[in-house]
Amino acid sequence: MSDLLGIGASGVRAYQSALTTVSDNIANATTTGYTRRTTTLNEVVAGGGITSGAAVGVNGVAVAGTARLADAVKAADVRASSADLAKSEAGVTTLTSIQSALTGSAVGDRLADFFNAATAVAADPTASAPRSTMLEAANSVAAAFTATGKALDNVAADLDVTGENGVETLTSLGTALAKVNDGLGRATAGTSGAAQLQDQRDQILDQMSAISDVSVTTDAAGRATVRLGGGSGPLLVAGSASGAVTYVRDGGSVSFAVHFAGDITTLTPGGGALAGVSDGAARIADARGQLEAIAGNFTSGINAVQAQGADLGGKAGAAMFTTGVTPTDITLSLTDPSGIAAAAVGAGTRDNSNLAALASLRTSGKFESDTTTLVAGSAATLASRKTIADAQSSIRDGAVAARDAVSGVNLDNEAVDLMRFQQAYSASSRVIQVARDTFQSILDIR
Amino acid sequence: MQISTNQFYSNTASLMQKLTQSTNDIQTQISTTRKYAAPSDNVVAYQQLATIRQSTADGTAYAANVSLAQSLLQQSDSALTSVESDLTKASELVTQANSDTLTDAQRKTISTQLKGVMDDFASLANTRDARGQPLFGAATGDSAVTKNANGTVSFTGTGTPASIPIGDGATIQPTDSAEHVFGGIATASGTSDVFSILSKVTAALDAGGSVTAAAGEAGTSLTAALTQVTGVHGAVGARAARLDLVAATMKTAATDLEATRSEIEDTDISTAVIDLQKMSTALQATQASFTKLSALSLFDYLK
Numbered sequence: 001m002s003d004l005l006g007i008g009a010s011g012v013r014a015y016q017s018a019l020t021t022v023s024d025n026i027a028n029a030t031t032t033g034y035t036r037r038t039t040t041l042n043e044v045v046a047g048g049g050i051t052s053g054a055a056v057g058v059n060g061v062a063v064a065g066t067a068r069l070a071d072a073v074k075a076a077d078v079r080a081s082s083a084d085l086a087k088s089e090a091g092v093t094t095l096t097s098i099q100s101a102l103t104g105s106a107v108g109d110r111l112a113d114f115f116n117a118a119t120a121v122a123a124d125p126t127a128s129a130p131r132s133t134m135l136e137a138a139n140s141v142a143a144a145f146t147a148t149g150k151a152l153d154n155v156a157a158d159l160d161v162t163g164e165n166g167v168e169t170l171t172s173l174g175t176a177l178a179k180v181n182d183g184l185g186r187a188t189a190g191t192s193g194a195a196q197l198q199d200q201r202d203q204i205l206d207q208m209s210a211i212s213d214v215s216v217t218t219d220a221a222g223r224a225t226v227r228l229g230g231g232s233g234p235l236l237v238a239g240s241a242s243g244a245v246t247y248v249r250d251g252g253s254v255s256f257a258v259h260f261a262g263d264i265t266t267l268t269p270g271g272g273a274l275a276g277v278s279d280g281a282a283r284i285a286d287a288r289g290q291l292e293a294i295a296g297n298f299t300s301g302i303n304a305v306q307a308q309g310a311d312l313g314g315k316a317g318a319a320m321f322t323t324g325v326t327p328t329d330i331t332l333s334l335t336d337p338s339g340i341a342a343a344a345v346g347a348g349t350r351d352n353s354n355l356a357a358l359a360s361l362r363t364s365g366k367f368e369s370d371t372t373t374l375v376a377g378s379a380a381t382l383a384s385r386k387t388i389a390d391a392q393s394s395i396r397d398g399a400v401a402a403r404d405a406v407s408g409v410n411l412d413n414e415a416v417d418l419m420r421f422q423q424a425y426s427a428s429s430r431v432i433q434v435a436r437d438t439f440q441s442i443l444d445i446r
Numbered sequence: 447m448q449i450s451t452n453q454f455y456s457n458t459a460s461l462m463q464k465l466t467q468s469t470n471d472i473q474t475q476i477s478t479t480r481k482y483a484a485p486s487d488n489v490v491a492y493q494q495l496a497t498i499r500q501s502t503a504d505g506t507a508y509a510a511n512v513s514l515a516q517s518l519l520q521q522s523d524s525a526l527t528s529v530e531s532d533l534t535k536a537s538e539l540v541t542q543a544n545s546d547t548l549t550d551a552q553r554k555t556i557s558t559q560l561k562g563v564m565d566d567f568a569s570l571a572n573t574r575d576a577r578g579q580p581l582f583g584a585a586t587g588d589s590a591v592t593k594n595a596n597g598t599v600s601f602t603g604t605g606t607p608a609s610i611p612i613g614d615g616a617t618i619q620p621t622d623s624a625e626h627v628f629g630g631i632a633t634a635s636g637t638s639d640v641f642s643i644l645s646k647v648t649a650a651l652d653a654g655g656s657v658t659a660a661a662g663e664a665g666t667s668l669t670a671a672l673t674q675v676t677g678v679h680g681a682v683g684a685r686a687a688r689l690d691l692v693a694a695t696m697k698t699a700a701t702d703l704e705a706t707r708s709e710i711e712d713t714d715i716s717t718a719v720i721d722l723q724k725m726s727t728a729l730q731a732t733q734a735s736f737t738k739l740s741a742l743s744l745f746d747y748l749k
Binding site for chain 1: 447449450451453457460486487489492493496497499504506507508510515578583603605607608609610611614617743
């Protein structure tokens with residue numbers, strides 16, 4: 001009869017534990033990174049011993065441990081798709097900024113205004129009003145080029161901040177993961193403590209994959225070894241050791257490196273925000289190069305036309321624009337409207353043939369269409385990136401759904417489990433009562 | 447497949463967010479009347495619009511030049527009409543002076559009248575045009591003609607006045623130089639100009655005696671001058687007619703460009719409003735079904 005009491009007691013203990021796990025699941029139903037847990041119950045088999053050959057007895061139920069319903073493959077899918085999405089999203093952010101930088105000052109419109117102001121001067125070369133208008137238009141062109149250049153610089157500066165933040169976060173995530181690894185090494189497998197640490201590990205890995213693509217291997221204790229930028233990339237975390245990631249800008253390009261145990265290895269991220277950052281840096285440098293080419297051709301072309309003509313005073317035209325450190329840093333050096341060289345040398349004040357040279361420079365220089373092409377090229381890339389990002393977002397959502405189908409908490413399921421274990425608990429209590437009653441009936445024999 | 451509770455909420459949130467984003471986009475399209483907010487929304491449209499914008503701006507600048515040229519040609523037209531009538535008058539005066547019945551004193555009076563006509567020509571040539579420049583000015587010089595101390599009139603500058611741009615690669619010469627109007631006339635004694643012809647005949651009239659030869663030559667020369675001025679006048683008319691055509695073409699082109707622009711980037715309000723209605727219906731339905739679904743819980747039945 002004491003067996004019956006024991007079995008009942010083991011049931012009560014086991015289902016109490018199972019109810020605790022269910023309650024834990026319910027409480028953490030919306031906790032980020034929480035993986036659903038179940039209590040693994042095992043039948044306790046009390047043998048008569050190998051030698052005796054006696055019938056196997058049954059001695060109740062025992063809690064084998066808390067199982068974590070994680071799926072390593074699905075978790076890796078989520079990480080890979082997150083890294084792809086983060087790369088595209090970072091690219092979209094930068095390309096959107098480049099687009100606003102290129103269109104904000106409307107360089108193309110200002111160029112058209114300038115050349116059309118010259119057309120008006122050609123109609124009345126001696127009048128001061130059209131000349132003043134043309135100089136104002138020239139000033140607007142200079143300001144538009146300068147502002148666009150500055151805006152691109154700002155995009156690059158923002159990108160640097162993203163890059164710096166990315167590597168800092170990655171480094172601190174590495175440090176945190178090393179600590180979790182350390183904890184996992186000491187935690188007892190099957191405990192809720194170990195499950196908690198594994199949740200933390202997976203959450204850190206998810207966060208890492210948003211910054212760079214990661215290649216993860218785990219040992220028996222669940223400790224993660226992390227390589228960045230693919231399977232053969234530099235090591236960031238191994239056991240309880242972690243490295244540091246650095247970001248360096250060199251002119252128009254950026255690079256990353258991992259410092260681990262005294263070694264410095266170059267990191268080439270294939271996914272995550274960092275890959276978006278290096279891609280974005282290349283895009284900015286490209287846009288800048290094209291803009292500088294347009295600006296340089298424009299200023300040198302206009303100044304050459306000025307130099308070959310004569311101003312209202314009959315003197316050779318002075319340079320209209322001065323460039324600063326970069327070709328886009330343009331200032332208007334011609335301040336006197338009568339300094340516009342509208343006439344050919346020696347042709348008199350009413351001549352406008354040098355402005356015809358300006359008009360042919362407009363046609364041959366293709367400044368306006370080049371500006372449009374620059375904006376359109378960048379916009380086309382942005383549009384395709386957005387489409388890719390949308391597709392990757394769906395892929396990521398699908399991967400998350402597949403992972404959560406296994407490891408997410410569904411409250412209805414938990415309610416069913418709650419009822420099931422509650423009933424089992426009550427039934428086990430009944431067993432104890434029955435055992436006591438049965439035993440009592442023996443004691444009651446007089 | 448099990449849908450985790452967390453996922454149910456986050457899915458619904460992201461779906462509603464997308465719908466809200468869509469309604470917001472349509473709302474923006476309606477209120478700005480523009481279909482595209484940024485070049486990346488439609489790259490092809492952006493490129494077309496950039497070209498249209500440039501063409502429209504060019505058209506505006508050229509149209510201003512065309513209307514200036516039109517007013518200059520009109521001014522030339524009226525000036526040349528005056529020149530023609532003055533030349534006719536001069537011819538009549540010369541014919542009158544050639545009459546044997548006139549005395550020297552009467553011929554002097556005619557000479558004075560002819561000098562007046564010469565002054566008229568000089569002041570007509572030097573009239574300021576709409577730009578403040580001498581109407582019949584050459585490429586150079588501050589005036590068209592200069593009256594010298596000895597009473598003769600000479601051309602101030604040289605060269606053809608500058609043509610002004612009225613289209614891509616198209617220019618028009620809005621005025622003519624005084625030399626082109628009054629000079630280069632073939633006379634019996636070589637190439638001359640209206641002022642020299644008149645100076646010569648007035649000198650002969652002032653000198654007295656027989657003027658038959660001088661007046662006869664002047665009469666022929668003035669007829670030749672009238673033919674030349676009429677020719678110039680005709681050319682001015684032809685250029686004005688060309689400008690009328692150009693102006694009309696520009697107007698049509700501007701209308702076409704605006705129509706194309708509108709077709710490319712203007713929001714079709716009725717379609718947009720219907721889309722907005724569709725989106726907001728979907729959003730409302732999502733909200734309603736979310737409320738219903740989130741109210742469903744097995745825990746409600748645990749008593």
